[in-house]
Amino acid sequence: MKNHSFRYLVIGQSLANAGDVFYIVALISIVYDMTGSTFFVSLVPLIHTFSTFLSGLIAPLIIDKYKLKNILLYSQFSKMILLFLLAIYSLTFVSLYSIAILFILVGCISFLDGWASPARNSMIPRLVPTDNLIKANSLVSLSDQSIRLAGWSLGGILLALLHPNGLFWITFSLFILSTGLMSLLVDPKQKDTVPREKTSIKQALFEGWQIIFKNRALRTIHLLIIFEAIANTVWLSAILYVFIQERLKVGVQWWGYINTSLFVGILLAGIIGYKSAFLKERLVPTVIVSSFFVFLTTLFFGFNVFPWLALLLIGFNGLFDQLKGIFLQSIVQSSLDDHLLPKVYTAQSALITICFGLSTALVGIVSDLFNVVYTFIGASVFLIISFVIVINMKDTLQMKHE
Numbered sequence: 001m002k003n004h005s006f007r008y009l010v011i012g013q014s015l016a017n018a019g020d021v022f023y024i025v026a027l028i029s030i031v032y033d034m035t036g037s038t039f040f041v042s043l044v045p046l047i048h049t050f051s052t053f054l055s056g057l058i059a060p061l062i063i064d065k066y067k068l069k070n071i072l073l074y075s076q077f078s079k080m081i082l083l084f085l086l087a088i089y090s091l092t093f094v095s096l097y098s099i100a101i102l103f104i105l106v107g108c109i110s111f112l113d114g115w116a117s118p119a120r121n122s123m124i125p126r127l128v129p130t131d132n133l134i135k136a137n138s139l140v141s142l143s144d145q146s147i148r149l150a151g152w153s154l155g156g157i158l159l160a161l162l163h164p165n166g167l168f169w170i171t172f173s174l175f176i177l178s179t180g181l182m183s184l185l186v187d188p189k190q191k192d193t194v195p196r197e198k199t200s201i202k203q204a205l206f207e208g209w210q211i212i213f214k215n216r217a218l219r220t221i222h223l224l225i226i227f228e229a230i231a232n233t234v235w236l237s238a239i240l241y242v243f244i245q246e247r248l249k250v251g252v253q254w255w256g257y258i259n260t261s262l263f264v265g266i267l268l269a270g271i272i273g274y275k276s277a278f279l280k281e282r283l284v285p286t287v288i289v290s291s292f293f294v295f296l297t298t299l300f301f302g303f304n305v306f307p308w309l310a311l312l313l314i315g316f317n318g319l320f321d322q323l324k325g326i327f328l329q330s331i332v333q334s335s336l337d338d339h340l341l342p343k344v345y346t347a348q349s350a351l352i353t354i355c356f357g358l359s360t361a362l363v364g365i366v367s368d369l370f371n372v373v374y375t376f377i378g379a380s381v382f383l384i385i386s387f388v389i390v391i392n393m394k395d396t397l398q399m400k401h402e
Helices: 004-035 038-065 068-092 096-127 130-183 201-214 216-235 237-248 253-275 283-303 307-335 341-369 372-392
Strands: none
Touching: 004 038, 004 068, 004 096, 004 130, 038 068, 038 096, 038 201, 038 341, 068 096, 068 130, 096 130, 096 307, 096 341, 130 253, 130 307, 201 216, 201 341, 216 237, 216 283, 216 307, 216 341, 216 372, 237 253, 237 341, 237 372, 253 307, 283 307, 283 372, 307 341, 341 372
16 A cells, blocks of 8 residues: 555544544543443443434535545644643533533533545545455454454553553544544545536435435445344443353453454454455455354354353454454445445444444343343344345446446
C-alpha cells in the first residue's frame, strides 16, 4: 500500500480508535468513582450505541451534502473539541448532580461516529485500485483489531498512571494528530464525481436500503449480515463470563484468555488476507469454507467443557469470521459506484445495530431461562442458515474489477 492518502486514512483512524478506547476507559472510571453504580456505568455503552444508531439514520443527508474527506475531517475535529470540553468539565465541574451533562457530551461524541465509519469504509475504494481492495481491507482490519486488543490493556495501565483526566488529555492529543492526518487526505476521484440531482429527504434517507434490495450481491451479503449479527451476540463478554463459570468451570482469568484468543484469530485473518494471493484468487471458496467453519466452531464451542480446547475453537472462529468479513467487504466496495457506497454503509450500520441490539436482549433471556449452551445452539442455527445462503447464492459473490 504505497498510496500516501491511504496511509493517512489508516493511521489517522487508528489514532482515533485508540482515543475512543482511552476516553471510554477514563469515562467508566469517573462514572463509577462518582456513583458507585453499575447501572450508571452501563449507561455509557448504551448511550454510545443509541447515539451512533441515530447518527447513522441521518448520515445519508450528510453524505449527500458534503465530500467524504470533509465528513471525516469535520467529524474528527468536532470530536476533538468535544473531548477538550469533556476533559475540562471532568476536571472542574463534574459531580453526581451534574452527571447528565457528562452523558450528553458522550452522546454528542458518539453521534459523530455514525458518520465517520461509513465515510472511512467508502473512502477505501477511492484510494486504492480494485485489485488491491482485499489487501487494503485486511490492513484496515489488522489495524482496527490491534487497537481493540491492545487498547483496553494500555488504557487500564495509563489510567493507573495518569488518572482519568490525564487519559482524557492523551485522547485529546490523539485526535489532534488524527484530525491533522485527515486534512492531508487527497481524494483522487473527487474531481471525477458527477453532480447529482437534488433528492427529497425521504428519498435520501432510504436510498441505501433501496440499493441493497435491488442489487443481488448486496442482498445476499446483507442477508448474511443479519443472521451473523444475531449469532455473534453469543460472544458478548457477559455470555462468555457465564459460559466460563457454568460450563468450563474455571476461574475468571479465563475470560481474559478467551477474549485474547479471539482477537489473536482476528489479527491472523488480517495478516493472511494481506499476504495471501492464493486466497484472493479463490474468493468464493474461501467465503464458503469460512462460513462453514464459523458455524462448526460456534457449535463445538457451546458443547465443549475443556478450557484449552475453548481457546483453540474461539481462535479459529475469529480467524474464519474475520477472513470472510474482509472478503465480503471487498465485494461490496467493488459492486457500486463511489457515490452510492456511503449510502449502503449507513444502511448496513443501522441494520447491524438493530439486529445486534435486539438479539443481545434475546440471548440474555435464553441464558437466564434455560442454559447458556442453548444460546450457542441458537447461534449455530442462524450460522448454518447463513452457510446455506452462501452455497445457494455463491454466483452473486463476485468482485468487479476495473
